[in-house]
Amino acid sequence: xxxxxxxxxxxxxxxxxxxxxxxxxxxxxxxxxxxxxxxxxxxxxxxxxxxxxxxxxxxxxxxxxxxxxxxxxxxxxxxxxxxxxxxxxx
Numbered sequence: 001x002x003x004x005x006x007x008x009x010x011x012x013x014x015x016x017x018x019x020x021x022x023x024x025x026x027x028x029x030x031x032x033x034x035x036x037x038x039x040x041x042x043x044x045x046x047x048x049x050x051x052x053x054x055x056x057x058x059x060x061x062x063x064x065x066x067x068x069x070x071x072x073x074x075x076x077x078x079x080x081x082x083x084x085x086x087x088x089x090x
Contacts, residue, residue, distance in 0.1 A: 008046050009059040011037040017051030049076040060086050
């Protein structure tokens with residue numbers, strides 16, 4: 001049996017409202033202040049909503065994603081799965 005799973009680190013470069021769901025359960029719903037970071041692990045999927053796409057940097061399973069969108073742009077329903085990695089709805 002492979003011990004799969006997902007890890008997510010969110011770092012806020014600016015203030016940003018963040019909602020994180022891990023395997024269907026909301027684990028964070030708050031404004032992250034600049035300079036704060038937080039991390040989670042999931043078995044199957046992580047869903048994210050961001051109030052300010054330019055404000056955060058994500059690290060998914062060790063891979064860094066910055067510049068997810070424009071400043072002030074809301075991103076809802078970003079999905080992270082082991083199979084597909086990070087998917088941002090366009």
